[in-house]
Amino acid sequence: MEKVLLKNIDKPDAYKIDKYIEYGGYKAVREALKSNRDHIIQVVKESGLRGRGGAGFSTGLKWSFIPKDPTIQKYLCCNADEGEPGTFKDRGIMDNDPHLLLEGMMIACYAIGASVAYIYIRGEFAFGIRRLQTAIDEAYSKGFLGKNIFGSEFSLDMYIHSGYGAYICGEETALLESIEGYRAQPRKKPPFPALAGLYGKPTVINNVETLSCIPAIIEKGPKWFSSIGPEKSPGPKIFGVSGHVKRPGLYELPMGTTLREIIFDHCGGMLNDKKLKAVIPGGVSAPMLIAKDLDTPMDFDSVAAKGSMLGSGAVIVMDETTCMVKMAYIINRFFSHESCGKCTPCREGTAWLTNILKRLEHGEGNDGDVELLESVGTNIFGRTFCPLGDGAVMALRGTLKYFKDEFVYHVKNKRCMVG
Amino acid sequence: MLSDKAKSEITESLKKYTNKRSACMDALRIAQAEASNNITKAAMEEIAGILGMKPVEVNAVATFYTMYNVKRPVGEYHIQVCRNISCSLLGAEHLIKHMENVLGIKTGATTPDNKFTLKTVECLGSCGTAPMMQINDDFYESLTKEKIDAILKDLK
Numbered sequence: 087m088e089k090v091l092l093k094n095i096d097k098p099d100a101y102k103i104d105k106y107i108e109y110g111g112y113k114a115v116r117e118a119l120k121s122n123r124d125h126i127i128q129v130v131k132e133s134g135l136r137g138r139g140g141a142g143f144s145t146g147l148k149w150s151f152i153p154k155d156p157t158i159q160k161y162l163c164c165n166a167d168e169g170e171p172g173t174f175k176d177r178g179i180m181d182n183d184p185h186l187l188l189e190g191m192m193i194a195c196y197a198i199g200a201s202v203a204y205i206y207i208r209g210e211f212a213f214g215i216r217r218l219q220t221a222i223d224e225a226y227s228k229g230f231l232g233k234n235i236f237g238s239e240f241s242l243d244m245y246i247h248s249g250y251g252a253y254i255c256g257e258e259t260a261l262l263e264s265i266e267g268y269r270a271q272p273r274k275k276p277p278f279p280a281l282a283g284l285y286g287k288p289t290v291i292n293n294v295e296t297l298s299c300i301p302a303i304i305e306k307g308p309k310w311f312s313s314i315g316p317e318k319s320p321g322p323k324i325f326g327v328s329g330h331v332k333r334p335g336l337y338e339l340p341m342g343t344t345l346r347e348i349i350f351d352h353c354g355g356m357l358n359d360k361k362l363k364a365v366i367p368g369g370v371s372a373p374m375l376i377a378k379d380l381d382t383p384m385d386f387d388s389v390a391a392k393g394s395m396l397g398s399g400a401v402i403v404m405d406e407t408t409c410m411v412k413m414a415y416i417i418n419r420f421f422s423h424e425s426c427g428k429c430t431p432c433r434e435g436t437a438w439l440t441n442i443l444k445r446l447e448h449g450e451g452n453d454g455d456v457e458l459l460e461s462v463g464t465n466i467f468g469r470t471f472c473p474l475g476d477g478a479v480m481a482l483r484g485t486l487k488y489f490k491d492e493f494v495y496h497v498k499n500k501r502c503m504v505g
Numbered sequence: 506m507l508s509d510k511a512k513s514e515i516t517e518s519l520k521k522y523t524n525k526r527s528a529c530m531d532a533l534r535i536a537q538a539e540a541s542n543n544i545t546k547a548a549m550e551e552i553a554g555i556l557g558m559k560p561v562e563v564n565a566v567a568t569f570y571t572m573y574n575v576k577r578p579v580g581e582y583h584i585q586v587c588r589n590i591s592c593s594l595l596g597a598e599h600l601i602k603h604m605e606n607v608l609g610i611k612t613g614a615t616t617p618d619n620k621f622t623l624k625t626v627e628c629l630g631s632c633g634t635a636p637m638m639q640i641n642d643d644f645y646e647s648l649t650k651e652k653i654d655a656i657l658k659d660l661k
């Protein structure tokens with residue numbers, strides 16, 4: 087497949103505006119500015135592009151919810167918080183090809199009529215923040231941002247808002263709270279951000295990778311995009327592979343590439359040729375799959391059919407030496423650490439789960455602990471304000487589904503079944 | 506006291522937003538950068554004054570986001586080793602123990618000369634080059650014990 091998202095990643099100095107232009111950049115936005123806004127939204131709808139931030143919602147549809155009234159201020163927020171453990175794809179784009187993201191954002195802003203855009207990037211990405219700021223400054227100096235961009239009627243300002251260490255800021259309404267200068271706790275929906283988002287104004291929130299698909303869709307057309315991968319979940323996708331593989335890293339492949347191809351063809355197989363025990367297909371919120379699921383196509387619907395989710399496309403590979411109690415502990419500790427504290431089931435429940443998992447992991451488990459894990463999970467699931475709490479439970483349930491015997495072994499023998 | 510430079514940076518940040526309060530996170534970052542990576546009560550009070558917020562509101566923001574070092578002052582080099590899943594699968598735990606040995610402190614502590622603070626951190630979005638750590642602003646990836654020794658030797 088011809089690369090779209092990572093096409094410039096190995097080209098020298100692609101992060102500089104002149105190089106980006108030399109490599110064919112900033113053509114799509116000029117074209118878009120000549121066409122009608124509704125037409126662009128229609129094209130994005132027809133392309134079948136679904137959000138790469140995790141939920142897989144139709145991008146064109148999301149844009150179409152924005153009110154058309156030109157007198158209302160509208161915003162675009164690019165979600166560059168990239169906090170889901172295992173995920174490092176957006177950073178790949180921002181560090182190496184920031185103008186691709188900027189171009190996608192310009193087109194999105196024009197389509198929805200937003201005159202201000204924010205990039206919400208996690209504060210730990212100091213390098214990426216510098217790269218993006220330089221890219222924005224370059225774009226202003228060329229007249230690609232600011233008043234009448236590219237000599238058109240359209241004006242656009244773009245700013246970076248840097249997060250400062252809180253996973254929950256990736257949740258779109260928490261992100262908005264954070265830009266407004268508050269503690270990042272999710273908002274009640276409805277109202278949805280498309281009607282009342284940032285500062286109460288209509289707002290689109292899109293992931294970095296989603297927005298980076300836009301220039302190619304404008305240039306090559308919606309049919310080209312929808313012809314890549316499965317019909318209902320098309321397009322190129324960046325898979326970030328980590329853990330026990332020979333060649334971890336970012337791989338841009340068609341949606342629907344199987345886990346087996348990703349791990350064994352593209353990543354060169356298992357590290358030290360050990361046996362595969364489990365694989366997380368989409369960041370730690372996504373329940374684990376096992377070897378028999380390796381032929382699952384990696385697209386939103388196929389992974390969901392296996393009881394997990396494509397999420398961010400972060401593939402985490404674990405070999406036979408991995409202790410699943412320890413993995414469950416690490417994952418749950420993360421959720422408990424990142425719980426924003428707004429609702430009790432998540433705040434207290436994840437802490438409870440972590441305590442139980444910690445004692446199992448340290449060989450201090452008691453009879454009944456495995457059942458306790460399940461019952462605490464039941465008391466969290468479906469009772470939380472935002473999806474973080476549910477994600478924590480789903481991840482744990484996924485592990486227990488396949489590896490319950492390891493948990494029981496930990497209670498009985500006070501140690502791991504493996505290694 | 507915030508320096509004039511910091512104050513003008515905060516004024517610059519205000520231009521990005523339609524409400525003053527939105528600049529709070531930038532202001533805290535700016536204040537932290539010029540106070541050896543720490544946030545003081547005085548700085549929060551000054552920020553509150555500039556942004557028309559109450560000091561408790563600034564404090565509420567500062568204590569929510571983990572990168573603001575409010576109650577947890579850090580040394581000259583703030584070392585944060587990732588302990589999340591991908592790093593852990595490739596031996597982060599051993600590296601953390603190794604760091605503790607080399608620095609002679611436990612995780613969470615600062616060396617007596619105030620030079621190094623050692624902490625663990627959740628995923629930093631660098632999982633393809635795990636295990637990794639961050640020292641102040643910089644990422645160090647694909648770590649081994651030998652690499653860590655060399656990095657620390659450089660900083661000592």
Ligand SMILES: Cc1cc2nc3c(=O)[nH]c(=O)nc-3n(C[C@H](O)[C@H](O)[C@H](O)COP(=O)(O)O)c2cc1C
Nearest residue numbers: 137138139165167168169256257258292293296473
């Ligand atoms: C707890 C939580 C964390 C999230 N973290 C991120 C994130 O880091 N990056 C992201 O793009 N989306 C994240 N999301 C999803 C966003 O809420 C939102 O759906 C997404 O940014 C929409 O963009 P898209 O339609 O382009 O995917 C998170 C959601 C939840 C519930």
Ligand code: SF4
Nearest residue numbers: 426428429432472475
């Ligand atoms: S589920 Fe957790 S993260 Fe979400 S609002 Fe409740 S406490 Fe906060």
Ligand code: FES
Nearest residue numbers: 587592628631632
């Ligand atoms: S798990 Fe360590 S950087 Fe992601």
